[in-house]
Amino acid sequence: MDTPVLYDYWRSTASYRVRIALNLAGIDYTPVVVNLLDGEHRGDAHLARNPQGLVPALEIDGLMLTQSLAIIEYLVETRGVSLLPDDAADRARVRALAHSIAMDIHPVCNLNVVAHVMELTGGGDAVRLAWMQKFIGQGLAAFEKMLDHPSTGAFCHGDTPGLADICLIPQLFNADRWGVDLSGFKRITAIRAACDQLPGFANAHPDKNNF
Template sequence: MSGIILFEYWRSSASYRVRIALHSLKLDYESVPVNILKNEQKEPDNLSRNPQGLVPTLAMDGRMMTQSLAIIEYLDEIYPDAGFLPPDPAGRQRVRALSYAIAMETHPVCNTGVVTHVMDITQGGDAARNAWMQKFIGEGLTAFERLLDNADTGKFCHGDKPGMADFCLVPQVYNARRWGADISGLKRVNAIVKRCEKLKAFAAAHPDKAKLSV
């Protein structure tokens, strides 16, 4: 295989983030599915690419790159006009903080591997799983709404152009809808996501589109 290859799972939040970034740059890439419901992320082929046994992995420029935010920042650095992070240090810090609030706080406790283990050791069923997801996704996005109460918030999370924080927010709201978390009162979050969903890059990266392509 040659060119840009994204090893991913269609409903993975981390994969979704990277898809948005790739589509924002109008980069052609090949999607190679790694089915985490079949535990394929822990099989030797994926471990050879991603020793953590996770998705996504991006094959590009002769490298195998892991960790969605590190991949997005790499793309931002090699494509000067990407604008995924703002040019000023204070702005970059804020966008990273917003991104980390989702990718490093909310997402990890709702990761499939974590939730499956919790259900196994507690003998929890579907109701317990749903309650877990609703609690942590709902609380995480409520905190994110408070972070958006800032003069630097514009039409999007930071200013008037979508960037890395928006790439994290949209997949998390997708998960909120999937698991039935009540985020109806989060006015800033919902307004930003609505704007993002109208953009071609976000629409092209949606899990429904990704599922059809694999």
């Protein structure tokens, strides 16, 4: 079986999610950089992989997969990695946590979206920073409240990492980048500390994947 190929950009939080999942699943892969700053994601080669012009894209099992959460669930279904609970209600909770980041915080803080806002408003760096801090901060505040639940353990759900943690940790990297105050998020901070101890998370960090 051919080694999977991950078309990736080191600072992309969506790519960061997939790197964590691949690591937790014990899947070796070949990284191929798609340089967003150079516009490689808009080139013909990458658009043939993903017509949306986004990263990541994962070439695996003769398929070209896109969308980070869809990729991760494919790994769950085909590689036996346990990133979602067995119980339907618990799966719904974990997906709600994951989606609150991947579908609510992330899209409005995508650099293309924010660049367009800046273009429409004539805003500068201060406006960009205020935008990022507002939407990341309020999204994580809601996430912190969602963690006030009996099923929260050392990780977002129980005592093993899963899909919600895989979405949370890259978003915290982005929060740090934009100077979001995380000091009031005690549950999030504890989960981050637990994830930091795991090689699957540590080895996926952008600082280790800036090729």
